[in-house]
Amino acid sequence: MLFFDIFDIAIFGIGFILIAFVSGNNLPACSGTIISSKMVSKKNGIILTIIGYILGLVFEGRFLESVSMLLPGAGFQQSQFFVLILFAIAAVVFFFADRQKVPQSLSIIFTSSIIGMDAALNIKVPIYFLVKLVSFWIIAPLISLVTSLVLIRAFYKKRSKSIFSTLKMLKFLSILFAFLTAFTLGANTMGIVLVAMPYYNYSIAVLIAGIIFGSIFLNRQSLSRISNEIVSLKYLNSVVSQAASFIFVEAATLFGIPLSNTQVFVTSLYGTAFGYKQRLLVKKTILSILYSWILLIAASAILSFAIMRIFH
Numbered sequence: 008m009l010f011f012d013i014f015d016i017a018i019f020g021i022g023f024i025l026i027a028f029v030s031g032n033n034l035p036a037c038s039g040t041i042i043s044s045k046m047v048s049k050k051n052g053i054i055l056t057i058i059g060y061i062l063g064l065v066f067e068g069r070f071l072e073s074v075s076m077l078l079p080g081a082g083f084q085q086s087q088f089f090v091l092i093l094f095a096i097a098a099v100v101f102f103f104a105d106r107q108k109v110p111q112s113l114s115i116i117f118t119s120s121i122i123g124m125d126a127a128l129n130i131k132v133p134i135y136f137l138v139k140l141v142s143f144w145i146i147a148p149l150i151s152l153v154t155s156l157v158l159i160r161a162f163y164k165k166r167s168k169s170i171f172s173t174l175k176m177l178k179f180l181s182i183l184f185a186f187l188t189a190f191t192l193g194a195n196t197m198g199i200v201l202v203a204m205p206y207y208n209y210s211i212a213v214l215i216a217g218i219i220f221g222s223i224f225l226n227r228q229s230l231s232r233i234s235n236e237i238v239s240l241k242y243l244n245s246v247v248s249q250a251a252s253f254i255f256v257e258a259a260t261l262f263g264i265p266l267s268n269t270q271v272f273v274t275s276l277y278g279t280a281f282g283y284k285q286r287l288l289v290k291k292t293i294l295s296i297l298y299s300w301i302l303l304i305a306a307s308a309i310l311s312f313a314i315m316r317i318f319h
Contacts, residue, residue, distance in 0.1 A: 014087035015205055019213045021094040022204055026197060026217030028101035029113045030060060031225025033196065036252065036272040037189040040245035041181050053222050055182070059189025060197065060218045065211065067194030068201040073136070073263035074118065089124065090203050096120045096310050100303050105225065111300070112267030113196045115144065116307045123311035143264045148274040151251040155278025158247045177246050184249030191256040192268040193218075199265055244279030251275040270300065 037059065038052035047055070097116050104111035118140065125132050197214060204210035252272040259266035 014091065018087060018090055018094065018204055019209070021091065021098060022200055022210070023213050023217040023220075025094050025098045025101065025113075026200060026214050027221030027225055028098060028105060029196060029200075030057075030218045030221030032101055032105055032111055032221075033113075033192055033269055034222055034226040036269045037192060037249075038185045040248060041185045044181075044245055046178050046181055046245070052185070053226065055186050056189045057219055057222045059186045060193035060222070061215055063190035063193025063195075064197045064201060064214060064218075065193075067190075067260055068198035070194060070260050070263055071198040071265060072202045074121075074199055074202075074265055087205075092124070092311060092314055093117060093120050093203065094200075096307050096314075099310075100307050104299065104303060111303060112269045114199060114265030115267050115270075115304055117199050118265055119304045119308040120311040123308035124315050126308075127312045127315035139262075140264060143259055143262075143266050144270075147255045147259065147266055148270050151255055151271045152274040152278035155244075155247045155251050155275040158250075159243065159279050162243060162247075177243060181245040181249060184246060184253055187253040188249050188256075188268060188272070191253055191260060195256050195260040195266060196268060198260075244276065247279050248272055248275035251278075 034053065034056050037056045038047075041047050041055075042049050042052040097113060097120065100116050101111055101113070122132060122137075124130075197218070201207075201210055201214060204213070249272070252268055252275060255271050256266050256268050
């Protein structure tokens with residue numbers, strides 16, 4: 008008979024809360040465009056995202072185990088104390104991100120918190136892995152922005168004369184890439200939480216419950232910003248943004264690198280906006296998002312550093 012200790016129960020509880028916030032906060036990066044552009048109803052967009060999250064978590068969730076080399080100790084499950092701190096910090100960060108309507112990345116927040124822990128304990132961080140990690144974080148969004156810009160302009164030069172057939176194709180591709188983006192988010196982002204938790208089968212059940220709850224009840228704030236405050240959405244920039252997000256994050260997942268779906272997606276949106284002759288960009292929002300990303304990343308590292316100094 009399996010008995011859970013108090014740490015296991017606490018990890019399951021905080022893991023549920025964390026994944027609920029992550030699911031709702033990141034839902035716009037998956038289905039925000041197809042919902043706001045009226046390709047699908049909000050209900051169907053949420054269902055599509057939930058299915059993608061779950062399949063990505065189940066089939067590729069363990070690909071992110073390489074991140075464990077950054078954690079104090081030999082692996083994520085070596086210390087329940089470390090896991091509880093990581094989950095608690097990430098949950099707090101996502102709570103504030105949700106209040107500010109800022110789509111945030113669990114991958115980066117989690118990794119920033121681990122680095123803060125290592126610094127507090129004077130543990131040497133693997134330089135090669137850290138360089139590879141930061142390189143992905145910086146290069147992928149930049150390449151995504153440029154790629155989106157090039158694809159938008161290329162499409163307008165070679166677009167079909169048949170408007171109806173083109174729209175039908177774009178709608179299909181938008182829905183497809185929305186699902187694939189959710190799949191990679193479930194694998195790359197939620198996979199980090201999965202490999203941190205004990206008892207794989209029970210953890211999967213807890214995280215799936217969190218995915219369903221958060222996607223349904225905690226999506227309103229960030230969905231509003233993605234849908235209305237970043238860029239005026241059309242079918243084409245929906246397809247390009249989703250495609251870029253899927254390609255880069257899936258590549259990172261296969262290499263075992265945590266990469267922000269959210270940041271790649273948002274930079275892709277801006278790339279598509281620059282590709283139109285008439286700028287569809289809502290410029291004031293980008294500064295707000297950038298400031299929030301930098302502030303919350305720094306806050307998670309500092310908070311984990313302080314907690315480890317106090318309690319360890």
